[in-house]
Amino acid sequence: MNIHRSLAPLCAALALLPGGISVADAAAPRSTAAAPVFEQWRETAHRGNDDLLVAGLGIDALRSPTAPAFANATQPTAEEARRRAIWSSWRGIADLTPGGGFGDVYGTLQSVPGREFSAYARIPGAGHPHRVLVQVPDSFDAARRCLVVAASSGSRGIYGAIAVAGSWGLAHGCAVAYTDKGTGSDYYDLDAQVGVQADGTLASQGALAFVPATPHATHGIAFKHAHSGDNPEADWGRHLLQALQFGLQALDRAYPDAAPFTPATTRTLGVGVSNGGGAVLRAAEIDGDWFDAMVAGEPNVSVAGAPPLYDFVTQAALLMPCALLTQQDLPQPPLHAQAAAAGSQRCALLEAAGQVQGDDTATQALSARQQLADAGLSDAALRAGAFSTGFDLWRAIAVTYASAYGRFGAGEHPCGYRFSAAAADGTPGPAAAALRATWWSEGSGIPPGSGVLLVDGNAAAEDPLRGLNCLRTLGRGDGPDARRVRAGITEAAAKAPRRGLPIVVMHGRDDGLVPVSMTSDRYVGFARKAGAQIAYWQVDSAQHFDSLLAFPDYRARYVPLLPYMFAAMDQVWDHLEDPARALPQDARIQPTPRAEAPLLREQLSIPAARSR
Incomplete structure (x- = not known):
């Protein structure tokens, strides 16, 4: 396990450029040994009505089905694209309904001022980069340095883990590093030959996040998960590790007087749900004391020898x-x-x-x-x-x-099969400019949706x-x-985690998308046979999508899974801070759905933290 060392308080912070202007051409920060080279560095400031966690959006705006507006519907600014992406990511992952408990029973929606650092990273041999982004809150304490590292759930864009890792990590004063793990919402319009730049805006040339190589189609839509030719799932663990390495480099840049930031001096926690949870477990395989602990929720993970x-x-x-x-x-x-x-x-x-x-x-x-x-x-x-x-x-x-x-x-x-924009009458056709402008912010990374059709040829x-x-x-x-x-399926199968790395896996027993019997049940047994230090929380009456609890029939039947993620992170963190506090233990959890009443913590039956 990494050792957290106390450091002298920060003497001077790095001066910010006015208005958080892009600094892609600035010198790269100090690197750690064997760290990858990151390209298209950007640094932006986010304070006041454009903070890190909710981009200045209050709870009412996050709950609203109406997206934050673009001043020019066909050419959103980087700030507008970011704000809408954060709105979409919150709504796609969390239950934000009144009485649902987010911000009251678990999690936070408080404004968090700070800075963002972003870049492209590339797995050796991959044809396309993945996005990495680090949020550094102004409350970060270089004497108690910590880094939460997360991969997006599903195939979402770079902010796809903000409701989990961002909400927990920023509230604890930690920097939070994200990766889209080679998937994401960097759609490419084959008709218009337009893709997405590092800042989320559209362009037809330059350093785009994804341009399909010699496509056999000249019409329709290409997107990174399906069409990169890289089989990103095979590298999800390495994507997460590169996000951690980028996080350390970003902290070197943010606090040069306290550099270098290394795994030995910075507490690190890997976090993710769904595909992000699968990425966490794949990163747990990697040799080296990069991570202090891992928390994986409803992970999409397959093990060799079992049906994928x-x-x-x-x-x-x-x-x-x-x-x-x-x-x-x-x-x-x-x-x-x-x-x-x-x-x-x-x-x-x-x-x-x-x-x-x-x-x-x-x-x-x-x-x-x-x-x-x-x-x-x-x-x-x-x-x-x-x-x-x-x-x-x-x-x-x-x-x-x-x-x-x-x-x-x-x-x-x-x-x-192919993918196409929806014309005005709903049939496949060229994308309207206003529709194309929404994809980076609102696309799920797996169409159909956001005006993109799945066409059965x-x-x-x-x-x-x-x-x-x-x-x-x-x-x-x-x-x-x-x-x-x-x-490709074989390449994506999980291997045993390294010994001594604390891991918590949790999964809803009612998960209908990533069935627990085919994923976590198999992985936990497989990992334990290999000597893993792993705790397993099985949650009755929890399915895959917390956001579905916006529907009355779903909240009458199911509880959200995210409260258990937050509780597990709390307990793991307490142990890392004080080894006298025990790590989470196995639990079969039997909560009570809230129906139309406000959610109470006691209804969730969250396992109590223990002392050794």
């Missing part, structure tokens, strides 16, 4: 619309009548293809359900999976990950399941395309 999550995703895309007919009282949305009609149609198609058995819809649905049960999916996870089914997330995820695993460029998808009335079956074959077949995909 891609296999379940493609199975769910095919079977779940039919299998959901076996479940009563599904959470809303999606609307039950629409889901039932789509499910009945899917059952008939599957039966005709020989993929389920039965002479009637009810029997066919039971056949589909049994196949998912055999894969390890519980009834609770199936019920929560209704959202992903109703909103076509399974197919979107499968298309993107198949492209990434196989390293297929834009226009090369073996199942004929092989759609055929005589075989409506052709595309889905093709996606499934890529994970199971023996053709050259399938071998490419399976090779």
